[in-house]
Amino acid sequence: MKMIATLWNTLKKPPVHISLGVIIVASFFAGVIFWGGFNTAMEYTNTEQFCVGCHEMENNVYQELQTTVHWENRSGVRAICSDCHVPHNWTDKMARKMQASKEVWGKIFGTINTREKFEAKRLEMAQREWARFKANGSQECRNCHNYDSMDWEKMSDEARRMMMPAAERNQSCMDCHKGIAHHLPAQMGSEDPLLASLAQDAGSTRLETGNLYFTAKAVELFTDPELTTPAGKVEMATEVVIAGIQGNSVQIEIPSWRKEKGFGRVLYEDFGQNIISAVLEKDIAQQDSAFDYREKKVDELTGLPWAEVSVKLWAESGAYINSPEEMWRSAEQTYRDACSVCHTEPDPEHFSANTWPAMFAGMVGFTNMGPGTQDLVLKYLQKHSSDYVEGSH
């Protein structure tokens, strides 16, 4: 306290012993040294050596980078961590440096200090970084790569076919090039991150018996709660009712329609609509006692008899979400992104639910949608087709 008083007492008066000139010159140089030091320290935190100082970075992402073109290539230009992961703009850079306090926290408490823990968090970390690239149009990629400087003649036909439309729309690089420098999260395989994030959401849904849910991915079905005897597969984005919960298994009830002809293995979403809910094993499909029959109708168009049925089967828990809205939004985005690369995409209600499958199958080969994504997008289109928009849905 006394020291502060002495200090204040000294500072509030003009100096008697030090000349103004000395103070100005010394302060000027102190300022120069401080600013230089500040920038040097800031630069140091941008070096690769600093980044891989933590084994979390060294053993995972750094090793992965070394197998990619951003590490070694014929022109000898390479990217270091900060080239892609630290914004260049000063304000954003400061914000990013403060954000690193979270990384320090993670280091201290060992949040990702083993390979397993790292892999478990990889999707979450990747999504955060992808969101950043999405928001700034992959600015960090474009610090080096520029659409205007691309020589289309030198590209392979395939690359040009993808790259030219992207350049026209000034598309964000990371829309297509995820996993270019590090491994993709295991949940994704080569799949769309959209499916992975839906599956992740499903993990946190609270399930209650008697409530209606939607499948967040294709789910294997079994006849027993131990999940040993396969009974088929329920498709993604299908309405199911939770009929029972036992440990990590749930009994799901699939309200659906099926054709009363052949084995009846395929369950459809609605009467006369070719929207697949589930595909069952032959044994189960033919076992009448497994089904709860409701209504029977003949489809005038095809002359086929249909029956409204409901079947209860066991499946893993953790694959269901409360509302399909988020799923439809993602599917719509994927549909618009993928199709508009070549042509104006028709609105989903432009075709009927039974027209879409053939239409979709004819076009989907030109896109890069994985099988799971295709199933979801087709279902989105069918459920938003002319049969559903004007109807009671």
Next chain:
Amino acid sequence: MEQSRDQNEIPSAKQEWLSFLFVTAILVPLLSVAVVGGYGFVVWMLQVFVFGPPGASG
């Protein structure tokens, strides 16, 4: 160290130099770092809760 009972007492040369060096070499640099850090932190929090990730800029 002299006692500062009297607030109007003229500081000694040593006191002046110590105060000067303390302020220029320690206090102001620390404050500067705190201000820049605080600014970065505020921007980060705004990004987390309000604006979302930073958009494209120069």
